[in-house]
Amino acid sequence: MKRTPTGTWLPSWVPQSTTNISALLLFLLHGELSGGYDGSMLNGLNILPSYTDYFQLTPATTGLNTASIFIGSILGPLFAGVAADRLGRRPAIFWGTLITLMGVVLQTAAQNIAMFVLARVMLGFGAQISGVAAGVYLSETFPNRWRAWGVGLLNNFYYVGALIAAGITLGTGEWQSTWAWRAPSLFQGIFSLLCICILPFVPESPRWLVHRGLYEEARTVVAQTNSDGNLANPIAIAVYKEILDTIEFEKKEGRSMSPLEIVRTPVARRRVLVGMSAGPFSCIAGNIIASYYLGDELDTAGVTETRDQLKANVVLNVWCLLCALTGTHLAANWGRKPTAMLSQTLLIACLFVIGGLSKIxxxxxxxxxxxxxxxxxxxxxxxxxxxxxxxxxxxxxxxPEVMNYSIRANGLAFSAFGLSALALLLVFVMPIGIANIGWRMYMINGAWDIAVLILIAVFWVETKGKTLEEIDAIFEGHKHSSVPDVELVRKGEAMVDVKLVEGEMRHEQLRRG
Structure with missing residues (x-):
């Protein structure tokens, strides 16, 4: 372990192995572990009489208890991007995680609906602060060749958390006390504690460090995360030079870190609209029903026994985790856009089949x-x-792949805001809709999914195999650095003149003073 300057109050001792650093970074996937745990836990709690009877829930208050986390999820992004840019990626993750942990404690101790709802608002708020910061941090810190897996797993771990919650609620479901639902809630805090323990052993984002003028610190992190700490490695040199040139270009262009930067220019607006679309598109795809109201969905299919529904919850999360891992492999090797189009086409077919069978x-x-x-x-x-x-x-x-540095954190926060706003509406409305129009909800959902498929086909761009800086060429016509593309260097198809690039960087450093 080597102490690595971070430019923040949060210190760092980092292993000198790129593989070990990447393994530690995976422990920061706690946000979606907690999110998946929460969704699956609420699925289980909404099935448990000990929970529904304790709060004397109606369809409206069931929706309120469940959807209130998205009130916090709407408020969180308003601060998340600014926090990640100003405090640093790691400190923003820390503070968001701490707020989430406080929400877990309050939810476990809830005595009435108001207390439960307040706790879930805190959960949503903290989770969005840490989730946005983690999404930006992992995309900026993982080496390019592992970025699809490293960042893709951030949301894949939703199902790991969901599986854990499904197993716990299945185990506590027959307890004859309020601990049947309080115990699963308490266990949710383990993920936040794990994250706080790991943060001191991972470095700060090299792109954030460069933007703050901490050039040597940033170069050290690039070497740690790409070449086992070897500063003279051609791949580390290429990655660092791309970051340095691109952020210097953005500064010369007058691009600020203000939230308004996401709408200042036509290119910024296009990048934000394309990038943030993933949030709303995923939200309206139709999974809200099974993610929070599996019991209601199974009722429409004739599976009504509580124990059978809890078992179905466990099996469902195992299946989804396997599919998410398969999808990450497809996104890494086949591409982001074709994977999205394949998934969306299959979803449309399923929704119409489910609607037809449920009608029968x-x-x-x-x-x-x-x-x-x-x-x-x-x-x-x-x-x-x-x-x-x-x-x-x-x-x-x-x-975060689609958005450049100056708009990345605020753009991802805007995406999270759009997702949460839709989720708040849909999570509240779905149980009422299912109760009133039943199978027709699936048909309506399938119709708007067709529109989403068309939008993906027309407007999405492919980002596979490119560094964050190289993606600039898709939107702006060229990248802002003269070094060869990193993957070409990695494959031996292009060479980096290390001495020449080192000289250029020294000259630039002298010019900056």
Whole structure:
């Protein structure tokens, strides 16, 4: 371990192995561990009589208890981007995680709906602060060749947390006390504690350090995360020079870190609209129903026993995790855009099939065959898996790739805001919609998913195999550095004149004073 300057109050002791650093970075996936845990836990709690009876829930208060986390999720992004830019990526993760932990404690101790809702608002607020900062941090810190996996796993871990929660609620579901739902809530805090313990052992974002003028510190981090600490490695030199040149170009252009920068120029607006679309598109895809109201969804298919629904919750999360990992592989090797289009096409087909089968069951519940029920449940499970193929890894992977440094944190926060605003509406409305129009909800959802598929096909760009700086060429016509593309250097298809680049960087350093 080597002490590495971070330019912040939060110190860092970093291993001198790129592989070990990348492994430690994976522990910062706590935000989606907690988010997945929360969604699955609420799925389980909404099935448990000990929870619904304790709060005397109606369809409206069930929606309020569940959706209140998105009130905090709407407020959090208003501060998340600014916090990540001003405080540093790691300190922003720390403060967001601490707020989340406080929300967990309050939720566990809740005595009434008001206390439960307040706790969930805090949970959502803290999770968005740390989630936005983590998404930006991981995209800026992971070496390019591992970025799809490193950042894609941020949201894939949603299902790891969900699986843990499903198992815990299945185990506590038969307890004859309020600890049947309080215990699962308390366990949610473990992920936040783990993150706080790991933060001192990972470096600060090299791009944030360069923007702050901490050039040597940034170069050290680039070497640590790309070449086992070797400052003279050609790949580390190429990565650092791209970062240095690009951020210097943005400064000369007068690009600020203000939230208004995301709408200042046509290029910025295009980058934000393309990048932030992943949030709303994933939200309206249709998974809200199974993510928070699996019990209601299974009721429409004829699976009504509490124990059977809890078991289905466990199986569903195992299946979704496997699909999310498959989707990350596709995004890394096939590309972000084709993976999204494949997933969206499969989702549309599933929604119309689910709607049709649910209508048949609703027309004659007593005469419905077991084959119909099992078929409906099977397609529901397929739907969640197909959703996980693209939207789970791409939700945090795609936005920071598309946005350049000056708008990255605020742009990702804007994306999170759009997602949370829609989620607040949909999570509250879905149980009411299912109760009133049943199978028609699936048909409506399938129709708007067709529009989303068209938008992806027309407007999305491909970012596979490029560093964050090289993606500038897609939007601005050229990248802002003269060094060869990093992947070409890695593959031996291009060479970096290390002495020449070192001389250029020394000259630039003297010029800056």
């Amino acid at each position: 069951y609703a027309d004659d519940p007593e005469g419905a065959s077991q084959h119909l029920i099992y078929g409906d449940v099977a397609v529901m499970f397929l739907f969640q898996g197909f959703y996980s193929l693209a939207w789970t890894p791409l939700l945090y992977l795609y936005p």
